[in-house]
Amino acid sequence: MIEIKNVSLWLGDDFQVLKDVSARFQKGRTTVICGPSGSGKSSLLRCINRLERFQRGEIIVDGLSVQDPNTDIYKLRENIGMVFQHFDLYPHMTALDNITLAPQKVRGRSRKTAETKALQLLERVGIEDKANSFPAELSGGQQQRVAIARSLAMEPRIMLFDEPTSALDPEMIGEVLDVMIDLALEGMTMIVVTHEMGFAKKVAQEIIFMDHGEIVEAKNTGVFFTHPDHPRTRDFLNRILSHV
Amino acid sequence: MDWTVVSRNMDFLLGGLGVTFQLAAISLAGGVLFGILLGLARISSKRCISCPATLYIHFFRSQPLILVIFWFYFFVPVLFGKPMGTFISAVIGFIAFEAAYFAEIIRGGIQSIPKGQVLAAYSTGMKYHQVMRYIVLPQALKNMLPALMTQSIVLFQDTSLAYVIGLREFLRRISLVDSREVRSIELYFFAALVYLVICLSMSLLVRRFEHKAHQSV
Numbered sequence: 001m002i003e004i005k006n007v008s009l010w011l012g013d014d015f016q017v018l019k020d021v022s023a024r025f026q027k028g029r030t031t032v033i034c035g036p037s038g039s040g041k042s043s044l045l046r047c048i049n050r051l052e053r054f055q056r057g058e059i060i061v062d063g064l065s066v067q068d069p070n071t072d073i074y075k076l077r078e079n080i081g082m083v084f085q086h087f088d089l090y091p092h093m094t095a096l097d098n099i100t101l102a103p104q105k106v107r108g109r110s111r112k113t114a115e116t117k118a119l120q121l122l123e124r125v126g127i128e129d130k131a132n133s134f135p136a137e138l139s140g141g142q143q144q145r146v147a148i149a150r151s152l153a154m155e156p157r158i159m160l161f162d163e164p165t166s167a168l169d170p171e172m173i174g175e176v177l178d179v180m181i182d183l184a185l186e187g188m189t190m191i192v193v194t195h196e197m198g199f200a201k202k203v204a205q206e207i208i209f210m211d212h213g214e215i216v217e218a219k220n221t222g223v224f225f226t227h228p229d230h231p232r233t234r235d236f237l238n239r240i241l242s243h244v
Numbered sequence: 245m246d247w248t249v250v251s252r253n254m255d256f257l258l259g260g261l262g263v264t265f266q267l268a269a270i271s272l273a274g275g276v277l278f279g280i281l282l283g284l285a286r287i288s289s290k291r292c293i294s295c296p297a298t299l300y301i302h303f304f305r306s307q308p309l310i311l312v313i314f315w316f317y318f319f320v321p322v323l324f325g326k327p328m329g330t331f332i333s334a335v336i337g338f339i340a341f342e343a344a345y346f347a348e349i350i351r352g353g354i355q356s357i358p359k360g361q362v363l364a365a366y367s368t369g370m371k372y373h374q375v376m377r378y379i380v381l382p383q384a385l386k387n388m389l390p391a392l393m394t395q396s397i398v399l400f401q402d403t404s405l406a407y408v409i410g411l412r413e414f415l416r417r418i419s420l421v422d423s424r425e426v427r428s429i430e431l432y433f434f435a436a437l438v439y440l441v442i443c444l445s446m447s448l449l450v451r452r453f454e455h456k457a458h459q460s461v
Contacts, residue, residue, distance in 0.1 A: 080367070101368075
């Protein structure tokens with residue numbers, strides 16, 4: 001479903017962010033990508049929907065090469081939802097308008113249809129009473145749930161999560177993870193950059209560990225935690241699991 | 245001192261003020277619209293778009309306005325193939341000149357919007373013009389309002405420079421009355437008073453907007 005083939009990305013002339021990265025993501029599965037900050041996880045995610053342009057290699061989503069000039073990237077992005085670390089809601093619009101904008105302007109839905117759908121989504125993420133609130137009036141956890149609803153409103157086939165809980169206060173992490181767990185259990189194809197190993201153990205089929213722009217290790221979840229091959233993976237796991 | 249010179253010529257002078265307001269309003273609308281396009285072009289990632297826009301902005305920002313007004317006065321008839329009158333020439337000159345200043349304000353406003361929102365909008369499948377229209381510009385224009393209004397006040401004062409091509413705006417009419425009645429002190433004092441009242445009330449308005457913008461952050 002998503003195939004990453006030997007992708008290399010440089011920022012500027014000599015800073016290589018991704019080094020010959022290859023991976024496959026199957027339909028209906030959840031993959032967690034973890035690794036120290038600056039290891040290229042977020043950049044890899046952004047290459048998948050071409051928010052970032054890479055210099056070498058190829059990424060194929062649903063049979064389409066994302067950097068092929070003949071690929072309609074806008075059409076492709078409609079099917080790839082993305083959730084960001086800092087939520088990035090549109091601050092001048094209510095929660096409802098944040099969610100209904102793209103369905104109306106991109107998919108051409110009527111306001112009424114878009115709003116009905118948006119209210120269902122808000123109910124699903126547990127904040128139907130916040131439809132008319134502006135982002136500044138919402139807590140971080142609520143904002144991130146609106147952001148998830150905003151992505152889901154486009155009815156994507158794939159969801160990308162870029163450290164969705166790392167900007168949240170600890171007591172709000174759970175409410176966002178719960179929404180993501182439901183989504184994963186319903187069979188959404190998800191790629192999640194996160195350090196939430198509890199989430200990974202619960203729903204991820206596969207875990208990828210990245211460091212210095214490379215995939216160090218990619219394994220089924222069970223094996224990843226019990227038998228990591230690489231010393232760098234073991235070291236990383238020791239450090240993040242020791243303080244849980 | 246004979247202050248009746250002002251009241252005796254009031255209709256003529258107010259007519260001039262009307263021309264001044266028209267010139268300012270049309271130049272402002274045209275300058276802001278053209279300025280938005282220039283500002284967007286300036287920050288385009290395509291060099292064939294950003295280069296000409298940057299050159300244009302630098303060029304006009306380094307010219308004295310009076311030269312630009314003069315030059316367009318001679319150039320506009322050539323451009324249209326017939327005389328267009330001083331008002332049209334002045335309007336085109338002002339739009340061309342002010343757009344360069346507005347473009348820089350607009351560029352700053354656009355760059356003040358967090359990049360994350362733009363990426364989020366793109367990730368939902370929106371196109372460039374949609375991201376600009378629904379996400380970036382509504383917020384950017386609000387942030388820029390104080391700077392835009394300050395520049396508008398400058399524009400309003402600068403319209404007086406159109407007297408060099410003989411446009412009968414407010415200040416030109418003051419000097420016409422003066423050459424007939426020789427009451428320089430009274431007439432120019434009155435002109436100063438008019439500019440003071442108009443510009444001061446505009447800047448008070450700006451202050452209120454700045455205050456509001458501050459509160460809503």
